Amino acid sequence: MHRFVVIAGALAVLAARSDTARARPASTGWFAEGGLGAVAFLSKASKDAKLGPAFNLRVGRDLFSWLSVGVTLAASSHEATVPPPPEGEWFQLYRGGADARLTGSFQRIAVFAEGGLGLAVISSNILGKVMITDPGESRSIAFQAGAGVEYQLENRHYAVGLAGDGFVIPQFDAIRGIDSRLYLRYTY
Amino acid sequence: MRALSSVSIALTGLAGLVGCANDPVYIPAPDTMEAGVVDMTGARNEAKASLTLPIKLESGDDRRARDALAATLDPVLVPYVKVGDIEVEIEWTITNLDDNDGQAKIELNGANEYFSYDPSILVLDPNDDEAPPTPGLAGDVPIDVAAGRRVSGLFTEDQLREASIDLDQITRGNINPFRATLTISKNAASFQPVTAPMPDVADYEQTPVGPEVPREAFAEMTRIDLVFKADRHMVLAYDVRVRDLRGILHELLLTAVTEKPDELTMFMPMEYNPAPATPAL
Numbered sequence: 001m002h003r004f005v006v007i008a009g010a011l012a013v014l015a016a017r018s019d020t021a022r023a024r025p026a027s028t029g030w031f032a033e034g035g036l037g038a039v040a041f042l043s044k045a046s047k048d049a050k051l052g053p054a055f056n057l058r059v060g061r062d063l064f065s066w067l068s069v070g071v072t073l074a075a076s077s078h079e080a081t082v083p084p085p086p087e088g089e090w091f092q093l094y095r096g097g098a099d100a101r102l103t104g105s106f107q108r109i110a111v112f113a114e115g116g117l118g119l120a121v122i123s124s125n126i127l128g129k130v131m132i133t134d135p136g137e138s139r140s141i142a143f144q145a146g147a148g149v150e151y152q153l154e155n156r157h158y159a160v161g162l163a164g165d166g167f168v169i170p171q172f173d174a175i176r177g178i179d180s181r182l183y184l185r186y187t188y
Numbered sequence: 189m190r191a192l193s194s195v196s197i198a199l200t201g202l203a204g205l206v207g208c209a210n211d212p213v214y215i216p217a218p219d220t221m222e223a224g225v226v227d228m229t230g231a232r233n234e235a236k237a238s239l240t241l242p243i244k245l246e247s248g249d250d251r252r253a254r255d256a257l258a259a260t261l262d263p264v265l266v267p268y269v270k271v272g273d274i275e276v277e278i279e280w281t282i283t284n285l286d287d288n289d290g291q292a293k294i295e296l297n298g299a300n301e302y303f304s305y306d307p308s309i310l311v312l313d314p315n316d317d318e319a320p321p322t323p324g325l326a327g328d329v330p331i332d333v334a335a336g337r338r339v340s341g342l343f344t345e346d347q348l349r350e351a352s353i354d355l356d357q358i359t360r361g362n363i364n365p366f367r368a369t370l371t372i373s374k375n376a377a378s379f380q381p382v383t384a385p386m387p388d389v390a391d392y393e394q395t396p397v398g399p400e401v402p403r404e405a406f407a408e409m410t411r412i413d414l415v416f417k418a419d420r421h422m423v424l425a426y427d428v429r430v431r432d433l434r435g436i437l438h439e440l441l442l443t444a445v446t447e448k449p450d451e452l453t454m455f456m457p458m459e460y461n462p463a464p465a466t467p468a469l
Contacts, residue, residue: 084340084425
């Protein structure tokens with residue numbers, strides 16, 4: 001009986017000390033994000049180019065836990081649906097630039113808003129048929145802004161996120177589009 | 189440091205993607221072609237159109253490289269635009285405007301910087317009234333187009349490469365157009381020029397003349413000629429898709445013809461007609 005009381009007392013003491021382990025905080029500093037998603041054009045351009053797969057890369061640095069800056073690179077591929085001919089032809093849209101992101105964290109979940117500007121390059125003049133590009137024109141300034149949500153994984157270096165950005169490309173007849181992506185983030 | 193490496197890799201990758209020389213450009217035809225309209229004589233009209241590719245002036249370096257190659261191949265002429273410098277494709281759409289089903293044909297011809305080829309002016313056998321007409325370089329096959337409907341198709345890069353070599357064989361090489369167009373030459377390493385044909389001379393045999401023309405001296409087609417025939421009222425729209433592997437197309441494309449004509453090379457090809465035939469009396 002005496003032995004039982006001693007063991008029970010020891011277990012009670014251990015149970016009292018073992019509270020739930022706190023999640024490790026997310027890393028901050030230099031980070032890289034790679035994402036896959038889709039780009040769809042809006043309004044007039046949506047008739048001339050189909051939704052296409054997209055690849056995104058963002059590299060940057062957290063200045064504070066709530067503010068980061070980075071450079072982004074994105075490439076998407078689209079089937080042109082201009083009046084024939086041609087038919088079944090594809091073009092690629094490349095976008096690159098700098099951006100800033102404001103983040104609010106709630107334990108493992110973070111929501112953010114981001115915006116930036118950069119350069120857009122189109123791979124061919126196929127949209128010239130519908131006057132989106134002018135002769136000899138393949139580059140334009142581009143603006144983008146959007147928001148997303150991020151989930152911090154158990155490992156403090158990794159997070160996954162879902163983001164959507166709207167962009168406008170003024171020199172390409174001000175075409176607008178939506179870039180949505182699922183991404184993985186690694187913070188060094 | 190690792191982050192900087194990532195940035196470098198990403199920028200290098202994007203530069204590679206953006207700088208791809210295989211990206212095509214599209215040159216829309218200035219006008220559509222309308223055929224199959226009955227004229228006052230009761231015949232249906234054919235439509236003909238030409239599109240000259242906007243080739244930039246030859247740079248000094250290109251000229252020197254060409255002269256060096258020409259010196260090694262002398263007396264074979266080396267063209268500025270060679271087979272393999274550009275890859276051309278023609279995409280077309282035929283619309284039948286009639287209430288009845290019909291058939292159309294598109295015949296591809298053209299010109300390189302030396303010669304143009306128009307089979308309608310070549311009579312290969314003037315003594316035979318039933319001889320088949322001289323063939324075009326490609327196409328000329330019947331295409332069914334339902335009433336009020338649209339049909340699209342293309343002349344592929346392979347067909348255009350074959351047509352370019354056939355054109356060079358026929359014009360510089362004096363090779364019979366039937367032989368040139370019915371044999372596959374797109375991978376040919378060279379061709380042997382022969383003496384000019386003499387349609388009026390019975391049993392005349394062409395014989396080899398001069399050195400072989402090697403592939404590095406094959407001339408690429410720089411002008412696209414199309415003949416559109418239809419047995420109903422139809423319209424043909426087309427554009428020319430070019431992959432500029434050597435960077436010799438003007439970036440303004442056809443706009444350069446009006447805005448920067450002094451930056452374009454103006455080729456003056458001779459019409460190929462080695463022995464104008466006179467019908468037998």
